[in-house]
């Protein structure tokens with residue numbers, strides 16, 4: 001597969017010219033765009049982004065590797081990120097993670113057999129007062145119980 005942005009993605013990338021001053025300031029939005037376009041940031045995608053921004057592939061990989069929301073490996077259609085840090089742990093975030101893994105017969109960080117889900121824990125999703133918190137792709141969910149989780153999973157599977 002040739003790694004080239006679609007015309008729509010290319011237009012979005014060109015819009016970054018108006019929004020950001022330097023190649024480095026365009027890097028994270030471009031990586032997000034590339035992830036949306038290609039599914040994850042494989043080495044050829046990293047090299048494509050580097051070429052677009054005239055940065056070294058090592059610099060692009062360095063940034064891509066730092067952020068857990070940027071995927072260096074394929075993930076399921078829905079990536080479920082469950083916070084297990086202090087506030088969420090106190091509100092049973094770890095139990096919620098275990099419940100979700102069991103419910104989907106899944107292993108952490110692996111894609112479920114049907115290709116639908118990847119589940120992983122996160123350190124803090126920045127909404128500690130609404131614990132336990134989880135994120136599914138770009139959407140956040142607050143004060144989640146196992147029962148609410150089951151309902152969310154059911155809706156996603158439908």
Ligand code: FES
Nearest residue numbers: 083088125127128
């Ligand atoms: S500890 Fe879970 S959102 Fe901060």
